[in-house]
Amino acid sequence: MDQLKTDRKRNEYKKQIVKHLVSRNLRAFRETFLELHPADQVELFHEIEVAQQKQVLLFLSPAEFADLFEGLELEDQLTVFQGLSYQYAVSMFNNMSADDVADFLAEIEPERAKDILSSMDMEEAKRVEELMAYAPKTAGAIMTKEFVxxxxxxxxxxxxxxxxxxxxxxxxxxxxxxxxxxxxxxxxxxxxxxxxxxxxxxxxxxxxxxxxxxxxxxxxxxxxxxxxxxxxxxxxxxxxxxxxxxxxxVDDVMDVLEEEITEDFGEFTASRGATDLSLTAFTAAKKRAPWLILLMFFGLITANIIGQFEQTLEQVVLLAAFMPMLMGTAGNTGTQSLAVAVRGIATGSFERGGVMKTVKRELGTGIMLGITCMIVLMGIISLFYKGNFLLAFIVGISLFFALSVAAVIGATVPIIINKLKIDPAVASGPFITTMNDIVSLLIYFTVATTLIDKL
The missing domain is CATH 3.10.580.10 (CBS-domain)
Known part of the structure; x- marks a missing residue:
């Protein structure tokens, strides 16, 4: 109910502001618009038409528009910046936080950024240049100089x-x-x-x-x-x-966390750099393609393993029916352990609790999951395949070992990668899944080949 009231009030404000913009009622617009929180100003600015956005620039001073500009996403900032007069832009930057100006100028052409800095207030420009001198993603790069x-x-x-x-x-x-x-x-x-x-x-x-x-x-x-x-x-x-x-x-840290989570999510899903919805289909496909091609080659290893055990499959074709289930369950287990490990690294839990403790826990979890799934699966196979207990045992025991190993792989791979000073999120879900596909198939066919004469 409170959210409904808030939305209704926001819509009323929007109607009033649009009405004042259309009628070019400067005084009424300023009284209404400047009452809003900067976050609400940003949201409303997004919702109005381009012509009305330009009218907002005419009705607000550079200092007043600075707060709104800071709240925009980079892509929107670049678009708005193109429509600003040079003097308006310089005055606006003089009234923004130095860290926000540094972040923006780092995204435009160096010559243009240098030109803007030369026109800014000397003290403000010095602060911005100091921040721009720091390496990206360091404390110096995200700090602000405006403090007491x-x-x-x-x-x-x-x-x-x-x-x-x-x-x-x-x-x-x-x-x-x-x-x-x-x-x-x-x-x-x-x-x-x-x-x-x-x-x-x-x-x-x-x-x-x-x-x-x-x-x-x-x-x-x-x-x-x-x-x-x-x-x-x-x-x-x-x-x-x-x-x-x-x-x-803390507000700078929230932006950092969002950035890091987005980056890790991209790594986790093998789509790094392609998670931004503003990207074109071509750009997104170009960024995703290398990952998919690499995973495709890993898939060829899986296909080769199946080929190596072709005789086993020819003798008992029914074994093929359980391959997707075995691979999928092992992949899911590995991904769960991967999430636990990556989170442990990100939060520093490993430093406090120890790496081996986490690996042992995931091994224990994998064993218990394996036993549970094995018992359930053996019961289902025995029921649906007319008491074929040996088939149930082959699939069940393979699933048990596959889940136990998958949990360990999911936990240890990101830890090893982290020790090599590489982002552990690189051990993404698709890579762990593919690796567990290979291991689970090797286990499955080894067990089946050993016991096939008894089927």
């Missing part, structure tokens, strides 16, 4: 007065970081501690010196994990000599 830094000599009263001036331009003021005369990180003061402190107390007396920080070159995924572990709203970024250079806020 305090001196140890300042009093609580002086800091509160300073916040009244600088807070509107800061990314967050819930954590205030303290630096010494050499700009090295010395401590942290929470806004709560500052408010309840005696006005004459100095920052040195209020601050906590137990500060968790990250190195500027640390991987963004490790930073996200740290913020998640400590439930921080922000974390300071320092150089190797502990100089404070920026902060990373």
């Amino acid at each position: 830094r305090l001196s140890v000599e300042s009093t609580a009263k002086e800091v509160i007065e300073e916040l009244r001036e600088s807070a509107p331009d800061a990314e967050t003021i819930y954590y205030l970081y303290v630096v010494d005369k050499d700009q090295r990180l010395a401590g942290v003061v929470s806004l709560r501690d500052l408010i309840i402190a005696v006005p004459e107390m100095t920052v040195d007396e209020i601050m906590s010196t137990q500060v968790v920080s990250v190195n500027e070159n640390e991987d963004q995924e490790d930073v996200a994990r740290l913020i998640q572990e400590y439930d921080f709203l922000a974390v300071p970024v320092v150089t190797p000599d502990k100089r404070l250079v920026g902060i990373i806020t």
